[in-house]
Amino acid sequence: MSPKKETVKELESFHLTDLIDKEVLQELQDGFTSVFNIASVLFDNNGEPITEYSGFSEFCRIARSTPEGLKRCTESGEKLVRITSSEGCEISTCCNFKDMLNGTVPIVIEDQHIANWGIGQAVTKIPEEEEVRRYAKLIGANENELVKASKELTLMNREQFEKILGFLSIIAKDLSLLGLRSLQQIRYINERKEMIVETRQRKEYLEKLLESSHDAIVAQNSEERIVEWNPGAGKLFGYKKEEVVGKNLDEIIAKGHPELKEARDISRRVLSGEDIGPIEVIRYRKDGTPRILVVSGSPIIIDKNLVGVLAMYRDITEKKETEKEIRRAEKLESLGILAGSIAHDFNNLLMGIMGNLELVQMKLGENGGKVLELVKEARNAARNAEKLTHQLLTFSKGGSPVKELSSIADVIRDSVEFVLRGSNIDYILDIDEKLPSVLVDKGQISEVVSNIVINAVQAMPEGGTIRISVSDVELEEDGLLGDLEAGNYIRVSIKDEGVGMSEKVLMRVFDPYFTTKRKGSGLGLSICYSIIKAHKGFIAVQSELDAGSTFTFYLKTAEREMEDKKEQEQSKGEYINGKVLLMDDDKTVLRLCKRMLLKAGFSVTSASRGEYAISLYKKAKEEREPFDIVILDLTVRGGMGGKETLKRLKDIDPKVKTIVASGYSNEPVMSNPEKFGFKGILKKPYTLSEMKKVIKSILNST
Numbered sequence: 253m254s255p256k257k258e259t260v261k262e263l264e265s266f267h268l269t270d271l272i273d274k275e276v277l278q279e280l281q282d283g284f285t286s287v288f289n290i291a292s293v294l295f296d297n298n299g300e301p302i303t304e305y306s307g308f309s310e311f312c313r314i315a316r317s318t319p320e321g322l323k324r325c326t327e328s329g330e331k332l333v334r335i336t337s338s339e340g341c342e343i344s345t346c347c348n349f350k351d352m353l354n355g356t357v358p359i360v361i362e363d364q365h366i367a368n369w370g371i372g373q374a375v376t377k378i379p380e381e382e383e384v385r386r387y388a389k390l391i392g393a394n395e396n397e398l399v400k401a402s403k404e405l406t407l408m409n410r411e412q413f414e415k416i417l418g419f420l421s422i423i424a425k426d427l428s429l430l431g432l433r434s435l436q437q438i439r440y441i442n443e444r445k446e447m448i449v450e451t452r453q454r455k456e457y458l459e460k461l462l463e464s465s466h467d468a469i470v471a472q473n474s475e476e477r478i479v480e481w482n483p484g485a486g487k488l489f490g491y492k493k494e495e496v497v498g499k500n501l502d503e504i505i506a507k508g509h510p511e512l513k514e515a516r517d518i519s520r521r522v523l524s525g526e527d528i529g530p531i532e533v534i535r536y537r538k539d540g541t542p543r544i545l546v547v548s549g550s551p552i553i554i555d556k557n558l559v560g561v562l563a564m565y566r567d568i569t570e571k572k573e574t575e576k577e578i579r580r581a582e583k584l585e586s587l588g589i590l591a592g593s594i595a596h597d598f599n600n601l602l603m604g605i606m607g608n609l610e611l612v613q614m615k616l617g618e619n620g621g622k623v624l625e626l627v628k629e630a631r632n633a634a635r636n637a638e639k640l641t642h643q644l645l646t647f648s649k650g651g652s653p654v655k656e657l658s659s660i661a662d663v664i665r666d667s668v669e670f671v672l673r674g675s676n677i678d679y680i681l682d683i684d685e686k687l688p689s690v691l692v693d694k695g696q697i698s699e700v701v702s703n704i705v706i707n708a709v710q711a712m713p714e715g716g717t718i719r720i721s722v723s724d725v726e727l728e729e730d731g732l733l734g735d736l737e738a739g740n741y742i743r744v745s746i747k748d749e750g751v752g753m754s755e756k757v758l759m760r761v762f763d764p765y766f767t768t769k770r771k772g773s774g775l776g777l778s779i780c781y782s783i784i785k786a787h788k789g790f791i792a793v794q795s796e797l798d799a800g801s802t803f804t805f806y807l808k809t810a811e812r813e814m815e816d817k818k819e820q821e822q823s824k825g826e827y828i829n830g831k832v833l834l835m836d837d838d839k840t841v842l843r844l845c846k847r848m849l850l851k852a853g854f855s856v857t858s859a860s861r862g863e864y865a866i867s868l869y870k871k872a873k874e875e876r877e878p879f880d881i882v883i884l885d886l887t888v889r890g891g892m893g894g895k896e897t898l899k900r901l902k903d904i905d906p907k908v909k910t911i912v913a914s915g916y917s918n919e920p921v922m923s924n925p926e927k928f929g930f931k932g933i934l935k936k937p938y939t940l941s942e943m944k945k946v947i948k949s950i951l952n953s954t
Contacts, residue, residue: 268294268302268359268367271434272427281369282306284423288416289406291373294359299330302367309373311401314393315348321391324348341417343410348387351376353410355417357424361431369424374406374413468565474558476500476519488545488567490538501563505535522549522561535565544569602915602937606631608844610940611851653693653786654922654935657810660690660697660742664722667701676715677708683722688809690742692787693923697807700780700791704746704803707777711750711801719747724809733806734790740809741789747802753795761793780805830880830951833872834858835865835897836913837888841936845883848940854947862892866900873905881947883934886914886921895921898929909950913938 269277277294285292285306294302315321328347346352354372358365384402388395408416462469462482468489471480478501481493489505496504502515511534522528529548536542545565552560609631616623661683668679708718725743727736753761762781784791784805795801832854836842842858849856857872857879859865865884872878882901884894892900894912901908912925915936921928922935931953932946 266366266435268296268431271361271431271438274303277427278303278306280423280427284420288371290371290408290416291406292369292371294367294369296367297365307373309401309405311398311405312373314398314401315387315391318392321393324391328354341414341421343414343417346372349375349379349383351379352405353413355413355420357417357421359424359428359431361428361435366431369420369427371417371420374408376407376409376413378403378405378407468567470501470563470565471552471560472501472519472563473560474523476502476523476561478504479560485565488537488543488565489535509534509536511535518547518549519561522551522563523558525551525553525558527551529564530566532568543567544572606937606939611844611847614851614940653696653783654933655691655693655787657689658692658694658697659687660692660722660744660807661685661687663692663694663697664701664720664744667698668705668718668720671702671705671709672718675709677712677718678716679718679720681720681722683720684724687722687724687742688740690807691810692807693783696783697787700783700805701744701746703777703780707803708746708748708750708801711748711752716749718749719745721745721747725806733792736788736790736806741806742809743804743806745802745804747800749800752797752799752801753793754797758793758795762791829853830947831855831872831877832857832947833865833869833879833882835860835862835883835888835894836885837861837891838885841885845943848943852940852944852947860891862888862894862897862900865897866892866904869901869908870904878905880909880951882908882910884910884912884930886912886919894930895928902929911946911950 281292281294281303289307291305291307291309291312293305296302312325316325324347331344331347341355341357343353343355346354352373352375354370356368356370359367359369379402381399381402384399385395387393388398462480465482465484468485468487469480469482470478470485473479477498478496481491481496486492491504502512502519506512506515514533515535518528518531518533527548527550530546531548533545533547534542535545535547544567546568547563547565549561549563551558552562613631664683665681668681672679705718722742722744724740726740727733727738730737732738762777780803781791784807787807789805789807791803791805793801793803832849834842834845834849834856835858836845837860839860842860846856846858857868859868862884865882869879869882884897886894888894894910894914898908898910898912901910910930911932911934912921912928912930913934913936914922921930922933925931925933931950934943934946
């Protein structure tokens with residue numbers, strides 16, 4: 253290898269400040285700027301500053317004060333770095349202002365381009381005020397400040413700038429010579445004092461390691477007294493270095509706790525020459541807060557003598573908490589899947605119970621006597637069981653709401669009465685009976701009201717009164733409440749007289765898994781938040797300790813056109829003739845629905861699988877006795893479900909009218925049936941009147 257190549261390779265390991273003292277460079281740079289009144293800085297080949305900027309203009313400082321401005325100035329600087337070479341002076345204009353000049357000269361030592369000296373922020377003419385204001389708007393800076401600063405920029409023509417750059421080139425060559433002499437001196441020292449330099453470098457490396465490490469690094473001497481305590485240790489344990497130097501580490505972070513014996517055992521093992529760790533331990537901050545740490549310990553051996561020990565601590569408390577929450581979330585997700593599956597099957601069972609009870613009730617008529625009363629009680633009990641399935645589906649993260657035009661007053665009354673039945677809590681309802689309708693998922697909104705009321709009950713163990721007020725309000729501007737758009741809303745306010753919440757608790761009241769109760773997951777209010785957000789509404793809470801809490805949520809009122817359409821549909825005559833194809837894999841549901849449809853005056857053909865339903869539909873169409881409507885179960889175990897069946901039916905008849913039925917309402921098709929080609933939905937368990945209403949709406953719509 254030639255001597256020149258060896259020299260270049262050697263230079264690659266040097267920084268300019270290794271050859272010339274940074275203070276000397278800064279003083280020279282400051283003097284240059286003072287003479288020529290031009291911004292100046294030394295930087296390496298990567299564009300990183302070596303010195304502090306001299307003469308940095310107020311204009312550029314303001315321009316760099318915003319993220320967009322900093323980005324653009326950085327890009328302009330990177331352009332200059334890219335064109336700079338070891339050949340000589342380079343001049344470029346600012347990417348943002350074409351009349352602003354920048355220039356660099358290289359610092360070259362033994363043909364190795366080691367650094368650059370840059371000057372700039374001088375203009376050949378003061379930028380137009382309009383141009384400056386446009387740029388200020390573009391980067392988000394203060395227009396007036398930037399305009400004022402632009403008038404203070406150094407003004408010079410290009411010829412003057414080139415002369416200054418030429419003079420700077422001479423200085424750079426002198427710096428290169430000075431650097432070369434320093435390099436030669438370093439080589440001389442290295443040849444004779446290699447061991448001293450190596451020790452110094454190791455010391456510097458250790459100091460940098462100690463200073464920059466986020467982990468706590470502590471060194472003790474052979475007498476177990478602290479000699480080094482890095483900033484990471486100060487941050488972790490809460491002690492300043494001067495508080496701990498000369499003291500025993502274990503006495504500081506474990507004294508008074510059961511872990512002290514374990515800590516001393518670990519220290520003794522390391523002092524005997526053993527490498528320890530990583531070991532998971534618990535140690536304590538200055539304020540007594542426990543932290544979960546991973547500790548590693550190593551003996552410090554110099555010239556075969558053990559002179560001390562080095563311990564490194566990494567805080568994994570948050571990581572452990574995160575892992576715990578992830579495991580908890582996984583368990584809850586599994587429970588949610590199970591809950592959703594149970595709810596689906598339970599809804600099918602309820603369908604059979606409620607539907608048959610409804611048919612019995614109809615058969616008994618008004619003269620059913622005691623038996624009729626028992627049937628009605630059984631139906632009410634089944635309705636309460638249906639509310640349980642709503643809770644299960646909500647817990648299983650029931651997806652998008654299945655909305656329908658509803659009276660919010662009815663939903664609130666039913667929910668409050670159900671939750672407070674048999675409790676020691678009184679309630680006051682203040683509801684405007686002329687409220688407009690809302691387009692909501694009644695089950696989910698009932699869940700919101702129930703959860704808030706349950707929360708209020710738990711906050712008043714000695715009893716009290718809950719006040720529920722419902723009114724319609726108009727928001728005149730977007731964004732007055734969260735991201736709500738301007739328009740008409742129903743406002744529901746639920747106020748209790750309970751213990752209230754601290755500001756700290758209030759900030760996390762809607763967080764998943766957060767709870768102040770000994771038992772419970774904390775999901776109730778989180779689910780309320782998710783449901784209201786899914787309805788494009790807004791929910792908030794106000795509370796003070798010992799002063800109760802008030803939960804308020806807003807729901808958009810239905811458009812007038814929707815209510816008119818509902819009234820028109822209700823005013824139409826009832827369609828009582830028609831041919832229905834019914835597909836469901838549950839035999840009980842299939843038999844029941846067939847009876848219900850026959851009772852309503854329809855002719856019915858049933859199928860337990862999608863494949864069979866397709867063949868029946870095709871045959872009826874070929875025989876010119878087509879079905880008027882098809883009801884498809886969404887989920888069929890081991891067979892073709894509603895969505896796939898509908899695709900096949902549309903191949904046979906693009907105008908087929910279908911209703912999707914399911915007891916598992918978190919399927920997207922249940923919240924947006926039209927998107928999947930269905931004309932309507934039936935949520936299990938549904939009644940005969942609900943079935944007739946949906947069929948009537950579809951058959952009378954065309």
